[in-house]
Amino acid sequence: MRTAVLVHGCHGEAADWSKIMFGTKDIVGRKLLGRAPRGILVAVELQAELVIWGGVSTMKRCFGFVELWEGLSKEVRDIAKGIDHYFDAKSRTTKEEIENAAMYTRLRDIERLVLVSSPTHIVRCYQTALVHLWNRPGYEKLWKNLCAFQSDTCYEGATPNDVVVFEPWHRPDRPNLHLPEIGKALLTLPPGEAHRWIPEIEEVIARHGGKI
Secondary structure: OOEEEEEOOOOOOOOOHHHHHOEEEOOOOOEEEOHHHHHHHHHHHOOOOEEEEOOOHHHHHHHHOHHHHOOOOHHHHHHHOOOEEEEOOOOOOHHHHHHHHHHHHHHOOOOEEEEEEOOOOHHHHHHHHHHHHOOOOOOHHHHHHOEEEEOOOOOOOOOHHHOOOOOOOOOOOOOOOOHHHHHHHHOOOOHHHHHHHHHHHHHHHHHOOOOO
16 A cells, blocks of 8 residues: 655654654663654555655754664664655644645555554544545545554643544433533633633632642
8 A cells, every 4th residue: 555654753852852753762771763763664664655754854964873873783774765755844743744644645646544653642633634635535544544653752741631532423322521612622721811810710710620
């Protein structure tokens, strides 16, 4: 199956950018792969013909860093250098990375798009891709074959336990709390005034016995 791997970028000023993108070592010295080397490894294992690097110019920088290749065998490195690499010079957000990658892979008649990102980011990447591909004419193969892999490193101080998913209500034995609607509404509040509205939300939660 013709396959492309999208390695999601990370904001250049994010804390622990190098750890997120390249990886690190755990307390016993084992290599933990970041997004970039995990993407290379996945591309080799799935015999991908293309790796798409998201995140504007930071990804082109990343490709040349020696840290990218640490922890990967010589065989993997040699195979990876024979794969096509496309550097997305336009995307600024996860949504734009998905849209541009889907369009580019479709133009090349690629059937499978594989997303690679951090454990604290990959769920949103996958959901964003599903939204983009849902019932979109001409993208049926990408929809059917979409898949995702996570790296070993997360945002600074975060774990997968810090990610929250709100599914639409579907269980009649539980009340409909309208969580997706509330979550989306929160994202419409002005971030510049968060110091005003976050304490109000926290107060409502505490008043009803909730915990943050």
